[in-house]
Amino acid sequence: MARTAVLGLPRVGPNRELKFAMEAFWAGRSSIQELEATARELRRASWECAREAGIDVIPSGDFSLYDQMLDTAFGLGVAEGDYFAYARGTADRPPLEMTKWFDTNYHYLVPELRADQAFTLRADHWTGPLREAAELGIKTRPVVIGPYTFLTLAKGEKPPLEALVPVYRELLQALADAGATEVQLDEPCLALDGVPAAYADVFAALATAPIEICLATYFAPADPVVFALPAAEIHIDLVRAPEQLEAALASVTGRLSLGVIDGRNVWATDPDLALDRIDAAVAALGAGRVTIAPSCSLLHVPYSAARETEIDAEIRPWLAFRDEKLAELRLLADALAGDRDALLEPARDVISARRTSTHTNDAAVRGRVGALSPADYERSAPFEARHAAQRARVPLPELPTTTIGSFPQTAEIRAARREHKAGELDVEAYERFLKGQIAEVVSHQEAVGLDVLVHGEPERNDMVEYFGEQLAGFAFSRFGWVQSYGSRCVKPPILFGDVSRPEPMTVRWWQHAQSLTTKPMKGMLTGPVTILQWSFVRDDQPRSETCTQIALAIQDEVRDLEAAGCFAIQVDEAALREGLPLRHADQDVYVRWAVDAFRLTVATAEPDTQVHTHMCYSEFNEMMEHIVRLDADVISIEASRSDMEVLDAFAGELDYPNEIGPGLYDIHSPRIPSTDEIERLLELAEQRIPRERLWVNPDCGLKTRGWAEVRPALTNLVAAARRRRAAV
Numbered sequence: 001m002a003r004t005a006v007l008g009l010p011r012v013g014p015n016r017e018l019k020f021a022m023e024a025f026w027a028g029r030s031s032i033q034e035l036e037a038t039a040r041e042l043r044r045a046s047w048e049c050a051r052e053a054g055i056d057v058i059p060s061g062d063f064s065l066y067d068q069m070l071d072t073a074f075g076l077g078v079a080e081g082d083y084f085a086y087a088r089g090t091a092d093r094p095p096l097e098m099t100k101w102f103d104t105n106y107h108y109l110v111p112e113l114r115a116d117q118a119f120t121l122r123a124d125h126w127t128g129p130l131r132e133a134a135e136l137g138i139k140t141r142p143v144v145i146g147p148y149t150f151l152t153l154a155k156g157e158k159p160p161l162e163a164l165v166p167v168y169r170e171l172l173q174a175l176a177d178a179g180a181t182e183v184q185l186d187e188p189c190l191a192l193d194g195v196p197a198a199y200a201d202v203f204a205a206l207a208t209a210p211i212e213i214c215l216a217t218y219f220a221p222a223d224p225v226v227f228a229l230p231a232a233e234i235h236i237d238l239v240r241a242p243e244q245l246e247a248a249l250a251s252v253t254g255r256l257s258l259g260v261i262d263g264r265n266v267w268a269t270d271p272d273l274a275l276d277r278i279d280a281a282v283a284a285l286g287a288g289r290v291t292i293a294p295s296c297s298l299l300h301v302p303y304s305a306a307r308e309t310e311i312d313a314e315i316r317p318w319l320a321f322r323d324e325k326l327a328e329l330r331l332l333a334d335a336l337a338g339d340r341d342a343l344l345e346p347a348r349d350v351i352s353a354r355r356t357s358t359h360t361n362d363a364a365v366r367g368r369v370g371a372l373s374p375a376d377y378e379r380s381a382p383f384e385a386r387h388a389a390q391r392a393r394v395p396l397p398e399l400p401t402t403t404i405g406s407f408p409q410t411a412e413i414r415a416a417r418r419e420h421k422a423g424e425l426d427v428e429a430y431e432r433f434l435k436g437q438i439a440e441v442v443s444h445q446e447a448v449g450l451d452v453l454v455h456g457e458p459e460r461n462d463m464v465e466y467f468g469e470q471l472a473g474f475a476f477s478r479f480g481w482v483q484s485y486g487s488r489c490v491k492p493p494i495l496f497g498d499v500s501r502p503e504p505m506t507v508r509w510w511q512h513a514q515s516l517t518t519k520p521m522k523g524m525l526t527g528p529v530t531i532l533q534w535s536f537v538r539d540d541q542p543r544s545e546t547c548t549q550i551a552l553a554i555q556d557e558v559r560d561l562e563a564a565g566c567f568a569i570q571v572d573e574a575a576l577r578e579g580l581p582l583r584h585a586d587q588d589v590y591v592r593w594a595v596d597a598f599r600l601t602v603a604t605a606e607p608d609t610q611v612h613t614h615m616c617y618s619e620f621n622e623m624m625e626h627i628v629r630l631d632a633d634v635i636s637i638e639a640s641r642s643d644m645e646v647l648d649a650f651a652g653e654l655d656y657p658n659e660i661g662p663g664l665y666d667i668h669s670p671r672i673p674s675t676d677e678i679e680r681l682l683e684l685a686e687q688r689i690p691r692e693r694l695w696v697n698p699d700c701g702l703k704t705r706g707w708a709e710v711r712p713a714l715t716n717l718v719a720a721a722r723r724r725r726a727a728v
């Protein structure tokens, strides 16, 4: 019999219990014991759910109070003491850098290593949950981030890979002593370019431990070296990289775990497609050497599609979240051994219903995309001419100050939105409330002395969901939260059909905000790549095609804002980089269509309309030529935690020609930067980029911060800009 396995489970809770428990603890409203009790309860519920679904191999140790990389750092003795201090920072210590987990929208904390780094095992991070599950009568397979991935994703002065062997051997021994018979060693970095030949020796040294190792790769094709390793089991992602199956079957010596159910998306699995792969594996290896699994951890999908009773009844059956994916796993294993046609009939019906649905096709959208020509991707004047026209239209001081868009989403705002959604606050009252919020944000910015203002985005729950809700082609879940980082969750829209914009989405808010001030008010839009990247996207046509449709829909909004008199329009592309395929060979094609989509979105803007874009990350090194090709008039980026080093890429040979606003205030931390600190960052920026091309702004939007932090921080930001203006 083939067995079923899950690599990891969502952990934030079906109703975001973990988020609320963490936030209560941080706010001093509850004890660590209460937080741990919530966490224990969530783990129990996950394990029992997997057991009830008939899953053979259930993971443990994949749960985390904040992040699995931080946990691993603690488990290996790289971090110690106050756990949340690493994640959130303290008055005198900034938090660890945070960055995207591969090409997902999950963020991990980057462990910092020293040259003389010692590794000291604290096995209880893994043995604790293993025993906890055992007490519930559930046998689990501990999940451990492997040494190569840990080292690759860490930063600082890294020791050689071999230096981690003793601590990992000790860990494997400790797991065996605690009763585990197998361990899942997650090595997603083995699916990236540049796997060192030395990995084979390191793995061989681990494989002698008295425990079976399931070596898990995902998100891209495993490096061929993987298939020759003496692993009890190797897991491969056949959703992202089905082409690797043949090579794997030809080489593996143990079990092969087939990632045939998409762990990154929400669509029901085509059982016949999955079974084609499973059948091939069974034919080559025998059923006893085959494991059926999702492509990766289910961390990246929500809990239950069955709860989403508000989604159109035609579309809902097309969806599969955690619960449905677990059932699919069981179904595939049963179908392998049983009466296939009878078992699969309902699933096959769903697949063919989706394929033939009229919900997914809009002839007008297809016609508009089909008629595009290269000129549709070009603004009508080059940057120099646009720059002059913009300065003539709206003179700004040197080092203009601005923010990225959102202001604190206070409890008051969230409560009003909740009441409005629940029907307790009617449209007029809600809109009046929002206008009042906008007025406060505007007057605050005027008081602080910012130069280019924003309306603060109080009407937006989320920068993607807000637009998705107003665009045709999207569906929305009520409970479809997935973890983004720590206690932060996102609820990605579900993009199921052709996309268009029935009506203006932001114009009236912008108009209201601009009516309150003589300073320029930025229009604030989310770009097509980010909408694509942060949605669960249809998998029945190329992503590039879907992205072009979104670009045209947002272009309609750019036009309407401009017609309403908007001078500066920011099109956020926070997720441009995270969409980058993990393998170099695939990157060029992606970047080309992604940048094209941005260019298409803003191409119709007049030369004297200032197009801003914003990207909240700080790794641009291999991306610079593409960032240049975006040709935004102003780009704001995340920079504060990198000490402005990110600007080296903009100052290098390429000499980025347009304007740049490096983030000078780390909004991911509750710390308030002093004027001196911001001034120092600004000086560092000026050493790299001429002052004429610099803007002054925070790293990202302020929605997650409180007013008590934002007020002084922005005051200091403006003060720092004024000091630098005065300095010659």
Ligand code: GLN
Pocket: 404, 405, 406, 407, 457, 463, 524, 572, 574, 614, 615, 616, 700, 701, 702, 703
């Ligand atoms: N305009 C958005 C905001 O300020 C941008 C957020 C982002 O880049 N993640 O919230």
Ligand code: ZN
Pocket: 404, 574, 614, 615, 616, 699, 700, 701
């Ligand atoms: Zn951002």
